[in-house]
Amino acid sequence: MSKVEKKPIERKRPISELDIKFEKIIQFSGWIFLLALGGFIGGWAILDEMLNLITFDLDAITFSFIIFTGTNSAISFGLATKIKNNRDNKRSLFLDWLLGEFLFCMIAIFAVAAYQW
Numbered sequence: 001m002s003k004v005e006k007k008p009i010e011r012k013r014p015i016s017e018l019d020i021k022f023e024k025i026i027q028f029s030g031w032i033f034l035l036a037l038g039g040f041i042g043g044w045a046i047l048d049e050m051l052n053l054i055t056f057d058l059d060a061i062t063f064s065f066i067i068f069t070g071t072n073s074a075i076s077f078g079l080a081t082k083i084k085n086n087r088d089n090k091r092s093l094f095l096d097w098l099l100g101e102f103l104f105c106m107i108a109i110f111a112v113a114a115y116q117w
Contacts, residue, residue: 019087023080030076037069064112071104 047054056062079097083090 015087019090022090023084026076026080026083030073030080033069033073033076037066037073040065040069060112060116064108068105068108072101075101075104 044056048056075097079093082093086093
């Protein structure tokens, strides 16, 4: 047996069902982005590299789709973890996430536009 006793976790307020649903929705969106990225890359690998049925070119739209889905998946999982660890600041974390997503998408759009120009 271990000589170290675990300290009970003290919560300031009970966890509501709405908080749990909110975290699960954010995690679900992360999984959807990850599955979309995996499906696209998997289709690319099977159809283009292995079977040589379709030739995919890495153009600006394809590159931006890969970057967008990969980073949004990672950001969604990170936000869900941050909210799970700090439920008191979930509103400010969510608003920061929305602002960050907006800025990221705007920079990505301008980068793709500059690349095509």
